[in-house]
Amino acid sequence: MTTALHPEKTAEQPPSTVDGIRAVGRDYLDRLRGGELGSLPAILGLVALCVIFAIMRPVFLSNLNFANLLTQGAGSIAIAMGLVFVLLLGEIDLSAGFASGVCAAVLAVMLTDQGWPWYSAVLAAVLTGMLIGLVLGVLVARIGIPSFVVTLAAFLAFQGIVLMLLEEGTNISINDPVILAIANDNLPPVLGWAMLGIGVGGFAAVQLRQMRNRRRRGLTTAPPVLVAARIGGLAVLGGIAVHLLNQERSRSLVVDSVKGVPIVVPVIVVLLVIGTFVLRRTAFGLHIYAVGGSQEAARRAGINVTAIRVSAFVICSSLAAVGGIIAASRGHSVDPNTGGSNVLLLAVGAAVIGGTSLFGGRGRLINAVLGGMVVAVIQNGMGLMGYSSGVKYAVTGSVLLVAAGVDAVSRRRAVRR
Template sequence: MSEELSFKEEGKVFFNNIRHGRMGALPAIIGFFVLVVLFSFLSPVFFTSLNFANLLQQSAPLIILAMGLVFILLVAEIDLSAGVTSGLVSAIFVVTLKNLGIPWWLAVMLALLVGVGIGLVIGIMVSKVGIPSFVVTLAAFLAFQGLQLMVIGQGGLYRIESPEILSLENGNLSVAFGWALAVFLVGFVLLSGLISRKRRRKNGHANRTISVLYFQVAMTALVVFSSVYFLSLHRGSNPEVQIQGVPVAVLVVLVVLIPSSYLLNRTPFGIHVYAVGGNPEGARRAGINVGKLRIIIFMIGSGLASISGLMAASRVGTVDASAGRTVVLSGVAAAVVGGVSLFGGRGRLTDAVIGGLVIAVIDNGLGLLSLPSGLNLAVTGAVLLMAATADALSRKHGTLTGR
């Protein structure tokens, strides 16, 4: 059993990992802060409570889409159709809500069911029929745009008339709820850390030095508390109307993130996902049903894309035949920028959150500077390419050193 490392030695291990290209989400985190500082200087509007809330709401659909892609990228597959799936599902949602006269939650269930069903079909095509996921989802990408047009009708535009759905991207939590959420998050990080340490000590396992945990808790507290404070300020332009509090969208992201992370980190299924991404043949020989797992992964991916589609619809307030077109591949981009490997087996769900924020910040910041609209796509493309380069280089380094 290894000796407990001091905080300083932990730092050394950390920098050693970086030197060897095992950087995870670090470049994206640094990139995010650099962009925030840059845009704060360039635009007086950027670093305001109003724009911060706006940024979070803007990033939420993207983050959820990217979380779905994390699952898919972890098993070294790709889903080019995630964006259009989100658009198609939002179209089905508004049309059923309007034409069938069913309650909003039933329409949501129906839409999600369609989404998961799409994943099932893609998964079967990939894992049972054996078509590369690139081709299956490219076909879906084309077909779903057509389907969406048929569902909505030529030139059709549906307004979302469900206040519940609209509040997902436009509502705010009460200030008290926001603080409660912050305390819960920080407490969760601290308590789960302490409990795990206690259990390990009881079993005679070595723990990492406690300062690592304190450092993690302090950083979490700093980010969470300052964000909640900032979001609790009044941000309406009209003093008559109170706009304050953490956006509901943040809660939605957390509600998706926490159970999904649990699934990926704390269950056999999660380990199997990483195993299939790392060594599919090894996973098969260990008795993992790789085919079934791939199908489930595509179902999760498309399911999350559907939630993302509903969030995007809530944000815009309407759904037309081109909904979902703007995020076509942003999900992949966000996941990769966040540090998820395109080669499978490496990445976390929080990477999607960070990557989604980076892409949203580029979009948001460049938008405020009123630069030519093409620029933000070009910049996003360049950032994606940089992230993919880092991923490829760290992998290449790994093969060269036989690791």
């Protein structure tokens, strides 16, 4: 600080609660008008779709279907979360789907053919993902080939690698109980509640600590009512979800009892929390946003732009590996189509529908989860209504197009100001 500067005390009176909430509301409306819609369209879409499907096909609301929905969406949500990192830079990874396929194939080969323990096989799969990301990132950021071309080439090449790993199209079944448990088993009901308690408690602790810290320093804080509403909202929504998932959903109790939160749910939640922490609370995350916003500004600020870009691709392919592992678990096997067909498009769709901008610089990980739920609901609900795959694809494609259109229009509004 230059000594000649005399900081004036700018201690403001903390605004009254009502004013505070009004100000927050006004800011939010301003942001919406400015074209920053965030997750709002996805949340509204999710609610609307659920209402429509619930009316048309009451079975949509059954406990069994709710659990199915979560496990169906989990794989592409993991891939979509990785894609958010790449999309934040304004790049694209078209190979994420088949990258997950390659990693799943590595997992299967190690597990079944080589007889490795599950943790070594998982490690091998994730390391494969990191290596894939490193190669893609170096080609894009150091050599300077457009990411569209690099990953399109990789899309083709990885398809071939999956075939080679699986020896021309045979499928490898997965028998390891731990891997199979990921997408097919449930937490004991008590553990579900315990995890929810830890999650809500942790969220509340972080929020309250932040608020106390800022208030002590005389900085503006969100109104306490709003913070309480956030914590309460999480507790209520989480509570409803855990309660529903803890209901018995087995068709015949004689065969088996099925209840509890599917294990993939905490897996996704942990990835979401870690990823959000990295993006919002660390310098590395901030630099990803900065590079996505303006590469030139980031470079002049002394940020190693190349390293940031490479690492985003590494994170993307690593999360694709996780998606591949979930897919292998859910399918009980890995075949040449694992990670193929519509997996990539559903994942890109999930990220964009959730509100991640294709132009870089805007988006959050929660977008991928919300968008992934929208995609899963469309697939699941239309399936229940008896529509063919063709119709499902066409509708999902249209929704992706609408989401990208909303993104483009809102970006234009933001620029025009």
